[in-house]
Amino acid sequence: MSNDTANAVIDRLQSGWGDSIVTDASELEYFSTDVYSQGKPLLAVLRPNDTQQLADAVKQLTEAGVAVIARGGGMSYTGGYTAAQSPAVLVDTGALDKIIEINLEDAYVVVEAGVTWRALKEALDAKGVRTPYFGPMSGSHATVGGGMSQGAIFHGSARYGCSADVVLGLQVVTANGDILTTGSAAAANTAPFFRWYGPDLTGLFLGDCGLLGIKTRIVLKLIPRHAHIDYLSWQFPTAEGLFAALGVLARNGLASETAAFDPALTRVRMRRAGLSSDVKALTNVIKKGGLISGLKLAVKGRDIVDQEQFSLHITLEGDSTAEVADRVARARKLVGEFGESVEPSIPKMMAANPFAAWNSMLGPQGERWAPVHALVPHSRATSMFKALQELFAREQETMDKHGIFIGTLLSSVGAQTVVIEPCIYWPDSHNAFHQRTVDADHRERIGCPGEHLEARAAADVLKRQIADTMRAHGAANLQLGKFYDYRAGRDPAGLALLDAIKAQLDPKGLMNPGVLSR
Template identity: 45%
Template sequence: MATTIEARSDVFAALTAAVGPDALVRDADELRYYSQDVFSDGALALAVFRPTDKAMLARGIAAATAQGIAVVPRGGGMSYTGGYLADQPGALLIDTGAMNRILDINEEDMTVTVEAGCTWAQLHQALKPRRLRTLAWGTLSGIRATVGGGMSQNGVFWGAAGGTVVDAALCFEVVLADGRILSTGGDFFRPFGPDITGLFAADCGALGVKATITLKLVRDGAAFAYGSFAFPDAAAYFGAMSEIAREGLASENFGFDPYLQAQRVKRDSLTKDAKSLVNMMKAQGSVLKALKEGAKVVAAGRAFLDDVPFSLHLIAEGRHQSAVDADMMAIEAIAVRHGGKPIENTIPKILRANPFPPVNSMVGPGGERWVPVHGLLPHSRLVEGWNRIQALFADERAAMEAQGIAAGAMLAAVSRQTCLIEPVFFWPDALEPIHCRSIEPDHLAKLGRFPPNPEAHALVARLRSDIIGIFRDLDAAHLQVARAYPLAAASDDAAWGLLRAIKRAVDPDNLMNPGSLGL
């Protein structure tokens, strides 16, 4: 069917009539770029559709589905779970990047409305002068990752004490398969009756394409305290991270295992980026404090991470410095009680001052390929999950070493109930266009290059699958479900049946990102 569709000139005639020729991209190199994510190549798209507003988005979707063409939405392209990779060739890939306006900032009602292609960094810059931010305010890739992508895939990092990014949403405007624009609810309260916004949250575009998003606003912190601690082993680390999370003492609570920490040390010095240092100093609130904190960062360099096994990094924020200092004292007491040792707090300072850095870390420090896999677990299962993953790596050590594959992990608290374990793989392999177009050119020029390594890539894929199986045994939850994580197997049978029925109701011909979520 796909070959027949691709050959039909009337498909492009219908699309062009609906949206105009300038909104459609058919260049072969562009199609290849848009048909791959950070880890995988997908089926080649028929064309890329770049709408400029929700009316054009609706017209294009209606024209495509009327011709039997599947439509697949793409945000900033930072996914690694196949979220926008079509299962079959000939789909219309929707790039929402031109729909990037901030439509309304309502300081009285504490809401903001944006188009789906607005990035988290763009939104942060618009809100910061007003001392506002959204409840959860993006992932570390927010310089490229979009709000619409976050609402579709879900994600977490900044503002994790307030939940994942979809918890910040009040309502969406969603384009359905037939081109209708559906509003999911009120723009100041969620939910009024059953949570329709929640239904379209984290749907990976399987139910519709988000056009606009209205988010809750909160006041940005006026006072901050930072802490970093070294721990001798995973059990001590998890014990401290979990207790701090349960007490609600930190807005961000994250860290690294020994290998991932060593990778960070190999990267450029944290003090090398003058902009990062200047911004960090400005964030301290006074010239004298800025100078003192800047001097500490310069003096620390990278040496403070030498011989540190597990490192935990925390930010406490609030209205009054005395209050956040007291919270950090309580955090330190918890860390020390679990065997932690205070170290220089450079990492949380730099990250908070520059929350959306360039995405250079999407490859290894030597130009290696990189991909994560993750699971969300309750505090009670963290150590078991960690130990099982380490046992897998021990069993596979010879095969991994033969292919030059190494693995580390980022570990983070997501809420008072939940923490994230995110193993990360590095291996020698050729970079793809998505890497070369996302990384800063001067950084890319410094990286080594490797030939294609399909054997290593296949082994990484199998190891990721094995880790997902471990997480499944522990009843883990996942972000970015897309095509990587087993939603059906994790769902109650009646709930899965209900989701399938909803899919049939809003997308009877299964043309909205077919295969995503397992639908």
């Protein structure tokens, strides 16, 4: 297809969309870039505020041979929305930002895909309810639709699972312009209260990375907000002790969130500005936990954790003081044989500032950042962690040469799953996404190392080595995008079914080409 034909479609759409179609070169550069990489040039960016408007546009674009890609809050680091081919148009769902219905009696909420997790939490807080899982640490920017497409974890995950575990139904725009509804609402005169009405079509679109369509509405479960919360922290001399603690907490369902750091990541955190200088963080801790909690945090901050040990930080929630006290007592008893209890400054700060992670996408001296994660059962966590440490030891000379360092974040999801996420830091220039997303005063404070192409290339090789090591140990992944393996080694019958569904919904293969292709 010629560029003239593609441009003619954009011109035709622009007459009806006006400023909701973006063609400015600097804006297109920003939207073509994620946290890690840059895709092919974009023809335009659409910012729909109506599902039917979007469906009509998608139909015209795909009929003309233009690839269409959905973008949520932009927090991908796996090429989830970067264009793999041209011509391509990106759909920025940020203007689909309405909370349609909060149904307290039937315990569900209906939101448009561009609603951020922070905006949703604030709206639900006012009603005394929440979604069981309520967003990633990047939820100030990350959207509900993005969390459904990519898969997301953290807030509430240790107890309630991942983003997909709280979904009742979806509305999706397919490549041919159809508007598809899943869950009970797909039946006439039926409310969106129940997911399992026949075969689970909802599940097809969860974690699809936008392969099968563009999500425009999502229905999520609601539960009452837990009225009581407490915090615990421990440190451990070995990874084995940490993983044992994560496992026993998970099997007993005690924590709502778990976050652990290896010594290297603790040192990265120590090199950042201290908590005592972060007025907003302290203010939020005081609002949530009282003046004494805030003063303890100001005095002790992160320094309570030994930089040479692994540390684990958890929140525990309940509906009464007695319930939380019981959870705390049980957690102390179960974990006490593996580690030493320390002041829980870090989980207090994280709970008071649940979505404050956007500045963390750059290192303490402005280094670029790229996480690579694995989901494994508890029984494989220690062996995988050791294999990764062996990889890092083999690559230490190269890492030292290019100023690359790695720290690892660890967590848990439900009773079965451990998350292991090495974070690569390397000196390099900041791309358009960093410049737009990271606070300007923070970037000024930490500086920018400037362009280091050899370090970037070495980090890219290391990123692939980490993912391959994880895969060799039986890892699963979220946010598959265009980076993680999906097809390699997969059951052929399952792939044939997925490919048949893709062909039905997107016969020209123009909905986010390149995702789930490895």
